[in-house]
Amino acid sequence: MKESAYSESAARLCSACGMCCNGVLFHGMAVQPKDSIRAMAAKGLKAKRRDGELQFLQPCPAHDGNCCRIYADRPQRCSEFACRQLQGVFNGEFLESAAMEKIQEAKRRSDRVRELLEMLGDDRKSRPLATRCAGVFTPPLDPSPQAEALREELRRAMSALEEMLAKDFRTGQAR
């Protein structure tokens, strides 16, 4: 695919998705030598040492309605990252329409996980989705049958989402 056509496809797909910015795919993105922590802090991005590296935390505060508010100045890793769907479109493995269907399905799955989290009393929207799920399974747990059933449904919903993220979105390339 030509670079210009790819850029247009990527813009349409990413603006319908946002999962590599909103805490669904990643907890954070590694700070790179070219990144200025101070300049990013002025734009609202927080950096923290985690898993042995300095990371900008996700969900990213610059992510706004599936757009990046600081696109021209975004961190290096953001400009380098292309998920499996973007790579497949770029390489001609599948069409943009097929990638869009995958994105819509992954969004349905992540929306269901969020709904279940809220039903279980977790409204920590500023935390990554996996962190929120882990919190819900951390004792003490509500022993009521209703909470037990919701936790079981959440376990299944998260597992279905993770399976799809691993197969269709993650690339082995860190964020």
Ligand code: SF4
């Ligand atoms: S996960 Fe892929 S399609 Fe979605 S916003 Fe990130 S790069 Fe774009």
Ligand code: SF4
């Ligand atoms: S800086 Fe922009 S591209 Fe990078 S994670 Fe935040 S919203 Fe996404």
